[in-house]
Amino acid sequence: NMPQPALRRLPQYFGYLVQQQEQGVRIISSSRIAEDLNLHPVQVRKDMALTRVSGKPRTGFDVQALIDELARMLDYNNLxxxxxxxxxxxxxxxxxxxxxxxxxxxxxxxxxxxxxxxxxxxxxxxxxxxxxxxxxxxxxxxxxxxxxxxxxxxxxxxxxxxxxxxxxxxxxxxxxxxxxxxxxxxxxxxxxxxxxxxxxxxxxxxx
Amino acid sequence: NMPQPALRRLPQYFGYLVQQQEQGVRIISSSRIAEDLNLHPVQVRKDMALTRVSGKPRTGFDVQALIDELARMLDYNNLxxxxxxxxxxxxxxxxxxxxxxxxxxxxxxxxxxxxxxxxxxxxxxxxxxxxxxxxxxxxxxxxxxxxxxxxxxxxxxxxxxxxxxxxxxxxxxxxxxxxxxxxxxxxxxxxxxxxxxxxxxxxxxxx
Ligand SMILES: NC(=O)c1ccc[n+]([C@@H]2O[C@H](COP(=O)([O-])OP(=O)(O)OC[C@H]3O[C@@H](n4cnc5c(N)ncnc54)[C@H](O)[C@@H]3O)[C@@H](O)[C@H]2O)c1
Ligand SMILES: NC(=O)c1ccc[n+]([C@@H]2O[C@H](COP(=O)([O-])OP(=O)(O)OC[C@H]3O[C@@H](n4cnc5c(N)ncnc54)[C@H](O)[C@@H]3O)[C@@H](O)[C@H]2O)c1
Structure with a gap:
């Protein structure tokens, strides 16, 4: 089971990534996420490691893949x-x-x-x-x-x-x-x- | 400065103690607070130590004194x-x-x-x-x-x-x-x- 503080952050990543995607962003780095959400970069890297999505060095994470994995982890698809x-x-x-x-x-x-x-x-x-x-x-x-x-x-x-x-x-x-x-x-x-x-x-x- | 998780708990103690007082409770033990609020007893003792109110052994804390001190710490009297x-x-x-x-x-x-x-x-x-x-x-x-x-x-x-x-x-x-x-x-x-x-x-x- 995931610790509660990390669990509370996941929906915020989800909401933020959906918004980024609406603005046309396809690939995103953990340092960009950290900056925009005012989180510590190490914290963001640790949290992203909780998803099964791996970022590519120097480019970053696939936004759609992260959204899908977070929705799965948070059981969003099961109304x-x-x-x-x-x-x-x-x-x-x-x-x-x-x-x-x-x-x-x-x-x-x-x-x-x-x-x-x-x-x-x-x-x-x-x-x-x-x-x-x-x-x-x-x-x-x-x-x-x-x-x-x-x-x-x-x-x-x-x-x-x-x-x-x-x-x-x-x-x-x-x-x-x-x-x-x-x-x-x-x-x-x-x-x-x-x-x-x-x-x-x-x-x-x-x- | 007080760490945020402790700061978030103080208003909950305040609301709870006001409610206890309305029900006629004048003295309360930290273990009773812990049980009612579903918190760890050590956590409650640490939090109560943040107030300047000291509990008396075997009886507990003066409810009014805790309410007044928490209101002071949280600046409730300054609208x-x-x-x-x-x-x-x-x-x-x-x-x-x-x-x-x-x-x-x-x-x-x-x-x-x-x-x-x-x-x-x-x-x-x-x-x-x-x-x-x-x-x-x-x-x-x-x-x-x-x-x-x-x-x-x-x-x-x-x-x-x-x-x-x-x-x-x-x-x-x-x-x-x-x-x-x-x-x-x-x-x-x-x-x-x-x-x-x-x-x-x-x-x-x-x-
Ligand atoms: N209602 C809820 O339970 C709830 C739950 C979670 C989050 N939220 C969030 O809270 C916010 C408000 O939600 P709501 O349900 O009250 O929405 P709503 O549409 O009922 O109310 C929004 C109000 O903001 C006004 N408004 C819009 N643009 C404005 C501007 N530029 N300047 C001044 N006023 C403006 C609108 O006229 C409207 O009265 C939203 O961002 C929503 O995502 C609401
Ligand atoms: N409104 C807020 O912004 C806000 C903020 C913080 C906390 N709260 C808390 O949320 C709760 C609701 O606040 P509110 O502002 O919506 O109050 P409200 O008085 O507007 O609504 C309460 C509703 O509950 C109904 N009700 C009362 N007893 C009931 C019962 N036994 N069974 C079923 N329905 C019953 C009432 O008919 C009423 O429609 C309160 O406990 C309040 O302390 C509200």
Whole structure:
């Protein structure tokens, strides 16, 4: 298994290489990648070694080959079904975003406790009441549940997702979720990332 | 300066301790924190040592003292003004979120190129045209700019923010931004974090 920091970099290489390809770049060197992504050149060479693609000395890597291998490593070609619970501001922003398909994720249903949202569509995705969760997860082999409900409801929603057979949870609520050992939880703390930014800013201003 | 991984954990301790306090907890042990946040106990003890608060043997840390010290370390009491450029799905979700105030951030103005949005309010925050950026940044001593425009417009918006005097950029567009050396950029790649989740899921299923 690949260490998490390296795993987190791979999607960024993927997004960057797709963009380079759109601009007509066919061959690219690891030092060019390092410069553009503000990474250490040794780090980039190590990461490229994780792919089975080898660069040619003095010219570089075949961009298409890297894109294909990264997509294979990250399982992008195997579209996974996911549901979003909590279709408020953040949930609906995720449902409206077209970019997830390219990363192998199909947000195919939303759930909410607000009667005004149930029966509507957000980003062309149907919104259901929670009592339909079990059947929709089961019928569509849904593996991933996204939690975008207020913090105080997150654990309850998490329990329902696990009960319905979900194996992995992407949690946006700023709270720690208790789950059985075989369930994967990825916490997304947007506010924590912001704190890092403003701390870096305060430190800089003190210098 | 504190290493980034530790810095990223501090807001999570802060959010967790505030929640514990709301539930009436006054004293807490580092092993309890480690268990609840799924962190290694040695890691938590090291992190707590970064605060000037010392725990009492066999009882633990004073929750209020930790909260106050973490807020001081993360500069939460010093409200920083920020602007959001791109008030579409993601930008408006951020503008509607009340939680940023507690982390020392005041999203006080939005900007967008869509005439239908200019002059409106999102989350009670006024939306302006971009030609007002310089004067609003200057008059309100704005330090942070949040970029939530489509990828192809992000570099252009970034240049305008830097030109207006912004010192730090929180970038949600999936593209690398080129900035002068003294400008801080924090990239938020939501899709990359998702990839980590689905890769962990695929790896688990192969076992
Ligand atoms: N909006 C942001 O930018 C942002 C930023 C950081 C963190 N968050 C976190 O993301 C979560 C969602 O934030 P938001 O701004 O979208 O909130 P919101 O209030 O706009 O949306 C929450 C939605 O969840 C639904 N809901 C509440 N309880 C439910 C339940 N038990 N079952 C199903 N649906 C339920 C509500 O009806 C509502 O539609 C919160 O936990 C928040 O702390 C949001
Ligand atoms: N929505 C999500 O969940 C999500 C997830 C991951 C990444 N992103 C990224 O966040 C960004 C915003 O996504 P979104 O879903 O909110 O898109 P969106 O299309 O809903 O919103 C974009 C907004 O930016 C405005 N805009 C475009 N060009 C501009 C310019 N030059 N100056 C000022 N405003 C301009 C548009 O008028 C629109 O209101 C994109 O780069 C996207 O890739 C979004």
């Amino acid at each position: 996974k079904n996911a549901v979003v619970v909590g279709c408020g501001h953040l949930g609906s922003a995720l449902l409206n975003y077209r970019g997830f398909q390219g990363y192998g994720l199909n947000l195919m249903a939303g759930f909410d406790s607000n009667p005004e949202l149930i029966g509507s569509r957000v980003g062309d995705v149907p919104i259901y009441a929670l009592d339909e969760l079990d059947s929709i997860v089961h019928e569509n082999h849904v593996q991933i549940g996204v939690i975008t409900v207020p913090r105080d409801h997150a654990q309850d929603v998490c329990d329902r997702l696990v009960g319905a057979g979900i194996k992995a949870i992407w949690n946006f609520a700023p709270t720690h979720l208790f789950v059985p050992a075989d369930i994967i939880v990825q916490n997304e703390n947007i506010a924590a990332s912001l704190s890092v930014l403003s701390k870096r800013l305060s430190d800089q201003q003190l210098r | 920083k003004n920020a602007v959001v450029v791109g008030c579409g799905h993601l930008g408006s979700a951020l503008l509607n979120y009340r939680g940023f105030q507690g982390y020392g951030l005041n999203l006080m103005a939005g900007f967008d190129s869509n005439p239908e949005l200019i002059g409106s309010r999102v989350g009670d925050v006024p939306i302006y045209a971009l030609d007002e950026l310089d004067s609003i940044v200057h008059e309100n001593h704005v330090q942070i700019g949040v970029i939530t425009v489509p990828r192809d417009h992000a570099q252009d918006v970034c240049d305008r923010l830097v030109g207006a005097g912004i010192k730090a950029i929180w970038n949600f567009a999936p593209t690398h931004l080129f900035v002068p050396a003294d400008i801080i950029v924090q990239n938020e790649n939501i899709a990359a974090s998702l990839s980590v989740l689905s890769k962990r899921l695929s790896d688990q299923q192969l076992r």
